[in-house]
Amino acid sequence: MHTFRTRSIRAVTAVVAVGLIASGCASERGEDGDKGGAKDTFVFAGAGDPGSLDPALASDGETFRVTRQAFEALLEHESGGSKLTGGLAETWSSNPAGTVWTFNLRKNVTFHDGEKFDAAAVCANYDHWFNWKGTYQSSAVSYYWQTIMGGFAKNEDPETPKANYKSCTAKDENTAVIEVNEPSANLPGGFSLQALAIHSPKALKEYEKQDASAKGDAITYPKYSQEAGTVAGTGPYKIEKWNKGNKEVSLTRFDDYWGDKAKIKNLVFRTIDTEEGRRQALQAGDINGYDLVAPADVKTLEKEGYVVPTRDVFNIFYVGMSQSANPALKKPEVRQAITHAIDRENLVKTQLPEGGKAATQFMPDTVAGYSDKVKTYAFDTEKAKGLLKKAGEEKLKIQFCYPTEVTRPYMPAPQDMFELMKADLEKAGITVQPKAMKWAPDYLDATEAGSCALHMLGWTGDFNDGYNFIGTWFAGFDKQWGFKDKKVFDAVNAASKVTDPAGRVAAYKKANEVIAEYAPGVPISSSPPAIAFGKNVNPPKVSPLTQENFAETSFK
Structure with a gap:
């Protein structure tokens, strides 16, 4: 993820982060993180703002760090590793040619807005992306769709790649079949991407009422993607608020989640764009963890008793x-x-x-x-x-x-x-x-x-x-x-x-x-990036793909 992609990052390859909510401020939490309701709130600092609450419109890790907690794809990666495993699909298979992919879906999964997850919902998402028009066809907006599935039902720019996506069929309520025109090294890995995570069909209908626009290099993203309230996934957390002024995104535990419930009720991501600022916030007790630890700070924090795991190089x-x-x-x-x-x-x-x-x-x-x-x-x-x-x-x-x-x-x-x-x-x-x-x-x-x-x-x-x-x-x-x-x-x-x-x-x-x-x-x-957590934190497994699942996090 872009780097790019950025796009990198192509880009890449979402540390986004966010801010304190009242129950998690340092004066209430205290040094041990067990006062003032802090056991209910985990505050994590990243290095940049997310670009969108709809991961389909993003290509950067800052965005995906946030959305990954709320949206799930058909496939995921094992916790802490890079091996593909079931996500919203329990199992999957392809024909010998690698052009027909069959997904056996999980049952009894509910979206944050109460909609039911099924094969029709899967196809609604893939067809939604395939039929994008206008600015949505810009590679800056639909980078990952174009990378994995090529172009659209009707390409508007001759430089847009030829569509490889062919169709999605709900074979029955719990079986979705996705066909592509040609085999690709991007599959099945592409089915695990946040940009292809599944949204509520009800939310998709609202998305389709809004357009993105562009003026020169500047992209104006649709309103639904810039404020909480419309987007709805199936993840262990649901997005409650994006306070851009305070550079923070707030999420709460989704109690109807199909899998293991999040151990902490509130999850807050705050942006602190300097390494020193993030370190000082952790040491002051203002946050419970942060990403991208300065190389010179790793040993210092470890000596002070903080948990500072290093990811594998990827x-x-x-x-x-x-x-x-x-x-x-x-x-x-x-x-x-x-x-x-x-x-x-x-x-x-x-x-x-x-x-x-x-x-x-x-x-x-x-x-x-x-x-x-x-x-x-x-x-x-x-x-x-x-x-x-x-x-x-x-x-x-x-x-x-x-x-x-x-x-x-x-x-x-x-x-x-x-x-x-x-x-x-x-x-x-x-x-x-x-x-x-x-x-x-x-x-x-x-x-x-x-x-x-x-x-x-x-x-x-x-x-x-x-x-x-x-x-x-x-x-x-x-x-x-x-x-x-x-x-x-x-x-x-x-x-x-x-x-x-x-x-x-x-x-x-x-x-x-x-x-x-x-x-x-x-x-x-x-390089092997390090991530830091408070002395009183049981951290999630760190991922070489930077795909940490914060629902695993708890306080000691």
Whole structure:
């Protein structure tokens, strides 16, 4: 999830967070968290605001952190891991060709608004997305639908991918059958995405009365997605309020939940956009946990008695290049020069937690398909200068966008990381024109639209398949990158169509080698993000996919 996607994050890959409600303030809770009703309220701080209460309109982890507690997909991942397991579908299967997917659904499941969950509800959701029109067809709005299912019933833009979704049929009340036109490496993993989580059919009818709109790179999202009251899922929590002024989202336990009930009644997500601010809030007792702990703070917090688990590595941080935003980037020598100019090892050493690694390709080495044979670009300022001269771009000026008011698992301190890379590029003779933008929605929308020549993004995997990384960006034309290269696209798509697991991994390795040769951007690093909890907290199992289930959380 985008990084991107952002989109990353493509983006990616929702820490959103939120705020205190009266029963959870520090003065009432006390140091041990057992006063003033605090046992009923868990406050978690993330690094950025969510973009939407409808996960179908999002592509970022800040949003999904919140919505995941309220919405469920057909498939999920095992708690704390990356293995697919049943979600709203207890079991699932496909035909040999991988084009017909049958889901045996859970019974006695109720939506937050009282509607009944059944196969007809599943099909209502998939058909709703398939029939989106207007701004909903923008890749900034419907990124995940387009990534997993292609285009729409009627594409309005020739750049929109061909639809792969064919139909959804309610075979009976508890059996839904989804058909696609061609097999895809995105399935069945795509059925686990928050962006394809199931909404109440009653809510969908209200959604369809409202439109999204766009002016330039700026997207105006529909009102229902920006305030609580309409959205309704089946999760252990239901969304009660989004107080944008206080940067907080409040959820309450859904007592009619079909599975294990949430252990804490109220869940509050608050946005605190600096690492220091989040740490100080935990130490002061204002919050019960937070994500994206500064690498330097991990050992300090552990010594003070806080619980600070570290997730397994499952992300990639990169500098993206938009060839449509700056034509000089169409020259391979320029892209190679930028890649040689950035000191990745220094970034890892100074900015990432222990266990961080410099990257050579657009997936971490924990994903099958990682290749040891990719072309590498060692840090070499003089070589970068030589390549720029060869390209006739010794006086290159380039815009470099970076996000504010956010921290991401792959990007602990965006401005600090930007300043280091800016200095590296300037040593190679490149004039960097900085552009700071608020993460959501400004930065995400602008990078998705390809408006930033250079930009920083990353990706935390949604599911464990190499295509979820390289296919996220390089399966076809993507505005974020602004290039068309048949050799790259063919290599990535060929890998996605291999059904034999060993053969697919080999094809992913080959695709990584083709991508590295083309050098569309700069893969920078992978890192193991840490998450912190109060001394009195029994935390949820931490997920390499950053898909923590806060219903598991309790106070000691």
